[in-house]
Amino acid sequence: MRKSKLETAATRQKIIEVSRVEFRRHGIDGSGLTALMAAAGLTQGGFYKHFESKAHLVAEATKASVDDQLAKLAQVGASGEEADAFNASVATYLSVRHRDESSGCPFAALGSELARAEDPVKTVAVEGFEQTLALLTEQLAAARPEGDAGPSNRDQAMLSLCALMGALTVARMAEGRALSEEVLAAVRRQLQVKAPTATSD
Template sequence: MARYGKEHKLATRQRIIETAGRRFKRSGIDGSGVATLMADAGLTNGAFYAHFESKEDLIATAVSHQLREQGEQLAAVAPGRDGLEQIVRTYLSREHRDSPEEGCPSAALLDEITRCADPTKQAYTDSVLAFVDDMAARLAPHDPQSARTTILGVYALMVGTLQLSRALTDRQLADDLLEQGIRNALAALDAGQ
């Protein structure tokens, strides 16, 4: 039986993390068993423990990965206030609302993350704060720490708006809510400058 090299193991681990992140956001953490997660990655259930200590380990890793990717997308956005507006408009878009498996883990999983073990919550906290701090640096480049609470509030507003918009059956009302959320987030950013 041939042994796989380190690169193959890392690539396999990455595939599990990425497919698990999408599955968690689509079906929820509790609705995603290890067997389903591994099947999504095209692997057997038995291969799981070669890559992760537990499901909780995978949750923390996948959520952190998703938030890190979200943060990396900031690099492609214009600097300053214009970039923040672009982030708000993209986040509170119909496309983001209608594709939770491709979107923000906070909007898809926040209620479940609060019930996770402390290491998972700490990994989430660290990842969210890295994202928030990147946004704060756009709002207050000379003193990002002064804008951290403002950005946390805007982020919370965006997450809650997206969650509520996803839950509404009235599509026009859901669309109107996204538009109002954009206005509210931009007003909060302007008030925080």
């Protein structure tokens, strides 16, 4: 029986979601198509009905992870005062929960592999980085006091994003040791923007 368009779309989405988890767990190179399809409860023979190549799947899975991350950071940032959005994003990203997520940030999980990937995958990854950078830049602009003589919001956001990615990577590497949570807490403290001190007349 021929599958409906809805069933085909659902199957494709399932492969993407399973691949996000498998790439986080085993890396891109360590995740073969047979294993990926088996994890999705499918046979390898059906793969090419949904994707042109493994690189196509990696690009789609990376985009899905980026979109998910952006939605989470935007949501947590919108749940309080505008000036608190950046700190909320930092706290969410550098949390034990994010460290332990089965997928999470694709840059921290797959950064070196994405750098070696084919151009379509790199393009998706770079665009995702730029989108995340733009969100953090906007949040920083609302958080920093007026007249702040420090670096530009984009420069500060770029430094912060790179620190976030590095800290999460180390925290995952040291998982099970005290260093893991120490890294998360230390970088969280350093990145969060302090509210301006009120001055008395």
